Amino acid sequence: MILKKTACTFLFFMVMSTLSFPNGKKDLPSFNVVFIAVDDLRPDIGAYGNLLVKTPNMDRLAKSSTVFQNHYVQIPTCGASRSSILTGLLPKTTRHLQNSALETFMANEPEKDIPESMVHHFRRNGYYTVGIGKIGHSVDGLLYGYEESPEGAKPEMPYSWNEFLFDPDKWGTGWNAFFGYADGSNRQGMNNQVKPYEKADVPDTGYPDGITAELATEKLRQLAGKNQPFFLGVGFFKPHLPFTSPKKYWDLYNEQDIPLSPVPDIPENIHLASLQRMGEFNNYQAGDEKARLENPLSDEYARKLRHAYYAAVSYADAQVGKVLDELERLGLAENTIVVLWGDHGWHLGDHRVWGKHTNFEVALRSPLIIKVPGIKPREIGKNEVVSSVDLYPSLMELCGLPVDFPLDGKSLVKLMQEGKDEQRDNIAFSYFNHGITMRNERYRLTRYFREENPVIELYDHLHDPLESKNIAAQHPEIVAQLMPLWEKGNTGLFDQK
Incomplete structure (x- = not known):
């Protein structure tokens, strides 16, 4: 495919950031960076222990x-998650x-001291930056249906990219392509009267x-000829809904061999407000069944x-493989950091939920x-x-x-080099659904800012890795011990009154 669809796929932003170099040096940084974002990808790949799912390239x-x-x-939602990783900041x-x-x-x-994203910071420091597909949520305006031309597009990170590429092909717009089916139709154009899956012989x-x-x-072939380090972001849609992929990826699986969720029931001792009502999933109104917390899907439809999800994962894996293969063929792999x-994640019937949007x-x-060379x-x-x-x-x-501006993240380099880093707080914070949740090596502690009780949930991953029972009421001493750690992630996001 030739990169020639200027009006549709090639957004070259004329506003250039002033280039600077670390410590005033004129020599450019040595590593290229390829950042691959895969939409709605839970850790159901071979490298994370799921040997049923066919992901040879990611593995x-x-x-x-x-x-x-x-x-x-x-x-746990697309745009906000991408915003957080691109800015290195927790939600405030x-x-x-x-x-x-x-x-x-x-x-x-563009001249502000704090860059709008890590991509912008790479660009400010001499990198040539290219985005392809879904990096932020709107594919730099294309997903939201803006007129697809350099004049009409409204990029979400206008100072970050030297180039942004996307080809909506037969779907016409990026938003249509995001929800596209093999015949060129899309969910919104069909007034939601579509199934949440498709197997097409294409x-x-x-x-x-x-x-x-x-x-x-x-x-990549073009970037290989440049005497300049590059940042290439590549974003794949699948396995985001609809679970659409070519038939050959469906054929990798025997449907009857696919297990159902190991935790199909609502967790004990929680309020249903901690889950979600699956508005996104039920937007596919021609689906075989509606998803309801009170009435789980049939085993046949769940399977x-x-x-469909696993087929879409395998399809995405094959596309990742093409990028990795080209890096190798061009001799770039030995000098390029690759991030996948x-x-x-995504509930595949876990806790009766089909979708993300939970804590x-x-x-x-x-x-x-x-992957870092060396x-x-x-x-x-x-x-x-x-x-x-x-x-x-x-x-x-x-x-x-x-980096002379504040970031909430902590470098992983020592952990990567040595396998341990005693200086790191071994905790992660996540935010959604009027709640803040903290995960350490053993427990998940969640506090909700809502009227429905209980507002505190505690899960012990040593004995209950599937989070099937909230034990906060049974173990107030553990809650009290963990709450000071939880407070480290309380950014004032929710009203605590």
Whole structure:
């Protein structure tokens, strides 16, 4: 595919940031960075222990990388989670929990001391920055249906990118492509009268992620010829709803071999307000069944949906493989940091929920895999807890770029190099649904700011890794012991009255 659709796919921002170099040096940083964001990817891949799901490319990357087994996002929704990792900041207001969160974090002027994103900081320090697909939530305006031209587009990170690429192909707009089906239709154009899954006998480019992978590989070939380090962000839609993918990825699985959720019931001793009513899932009104907390889906339909999700994961994995293969072929792999990140998890019938948008483990835990040339591959086990906000300072340290402005994340470099870092607080904070939740190596403690009781939930992952029973009332001494740690993540986000 040739990068020639100027009006639709090539947004070149003429406003250039003033380039600066670390410590006043004129030599550019040594590492390139490829950041791959996979939408709604829970840690159901081989590298995280699910041997049923076919993810050979992500698993191949993991074998040469640092794999963080207990990585947590800050917000279990797409735009806000991406805003947090791109800014290295925890949410401070309820606006930071929305899909438009990046707009509230952004600097209004390119000359401000604090960059609008880590991509912007790379650019300020001599990197050529390219985004392809879904990096923030709106694909720099394209997903929200703005007129797709340099004049009409409204980029969400206007100072971050030298180039932003996206090809909506037969779907016409990025927003349509995001919810697209193989025939060129989309959920909104069909007035939601569509199923939440599709199996079409089409090539990879029959859906948007295949086109995004082609754009990425072609752009890598161009970047390889530049005498300049680069940051390339590549965002794949799948396995986000609808669970659509080419038939060949469905054929990787025998549906009857796919297990149902190991925790299909509502946790004990909680209020239903801690869960969610699955508005996103039920927006696919032609689905076989409606999802209700009071009435779980049939086993047959639940298994079909899990099959569809796994097929979409395998489809995304194949696109990731194309990017990795091109890095190798071009000889860039030995000088390029590769990050694979899932923007949050997803309940596949767990706790009767189909979707994200909860403060439970299954919605907050996602893959984080970082490959750094020269750093020995290792698995960072479940006793070490890390957060998405930790990526920003980690990449800056690895690339030798100064950070003289506040970030909430802590660098992972020592943990990657040595397998331990005694200076780190071994906790992660997440925020949603009027609640703040803290995860350490053993417990999850959640406090909700609401009228419905109970407002405190405690889960012991040593004895209850699936979070099936809230034990806060039975163990007030543990709650009291953990609450000072929880307070470290209380950013004043919610009204505590």
